[in-house]
Amino acid sequence: MNFNRLIVPALALLLGATGLSTAKASGMSLSAANPEFGQERGGWDTPPQELREIQRRGFRDGIEGARKDFGNNRQPDVNNREEYRNPSLPRGDWEAYREGFRRGYQTGMSHLAAAPEQPMPVPEQQMRGPERGGWDAPPQEFREIQRRGFQDGIEGARKDFGNHRPPDVNNREEYRFANFPPGDLQAYREGFRRGYDVGMSHLMADAGPQVREPERPWDAPPQEFREIQRRGFQDGIEGARKDFGNHRRPDVNNREEYRYANLPPGDLEAYREGFRRGYERGVAQFWGDRR
Secondary structure (H helix, E strand, O other): OOHHHHHHHHHHHHHHHHHHHHHHHOOOOHHHHOOOOOOOOOOOOOOOOOOOHHHHHHHHHHHHHHHHHHHOOOOOOHHHOHHHHOOOOOHHHHHHHHHHHHHHHHHHHHHHOOOOOOOOOOHHHOOOOOOOOOOOOOOOOOOHHHHHHHHHHHHHHHHHHHOOOOOOHHHOHHHHOOOOOHHHHHHHHHHHHHHHHHHHHHHHHHHOHHHOOOOOOOOOOOOOOOHHHHHHHHHHHHHHHHHHHOOOOOOHHHOHHHHOOOOOHHHHHHHHHHHHHHHHHHHHHHOHHHO
């Protein structure tokens, strides 16, 4: 019998077992003791294998968002991330992307806070309190006028969602014609926009994809308009565009095509209503906060 053929494998097995025991005793990880061990397993920031591609993209973006919030000492709240509230994706991908984003954000915050055994709850599960707000709590860095706008924006989103109106902050008169001193107007509108976006994102995510409205262009007439109102709406936007280009003060009564519309009396009021609405939409789009 060739004893060498038996001794060599036995010796190799013994040495392997001894090396493994030594690695455990010294606190060395298995992957450090054997660099090839676990190469198929990703790091903490690797998307879970069961996620599909759009969810993986969201997961990676969520981790990056957590890094930014953590580095800027911001309150850990996924709703603070603009890329989560308004993904630059087709509506049909929003739900999957957001699911991945939330998981990535939670993973990132847990890792950065060095407390992976205590995963951060998703915003809908957060308890209200003086130091931790719900999803509809204004950002902590907001001042009072912005907080007021934020809460009004959420309420406006609730109304538009309940009335099945397209999600467009410019539909809200309290945003377009906010009655504040010039020094507060921009801050209020900033808060309103943020609140409206957060409200719509939350309401649409909870309702599911079957009730979501497709995105419509900002210059699309309201769906309930009849033809003469639609014509007025488009003319109103064009009038606002001309006033903006000529640096004129925005005032619908300056437009001759509004004051002297050459239409039958039965159509005149409907046309003017559409014109006013279109002009207001154009003013909000072209002037924005510069008025």
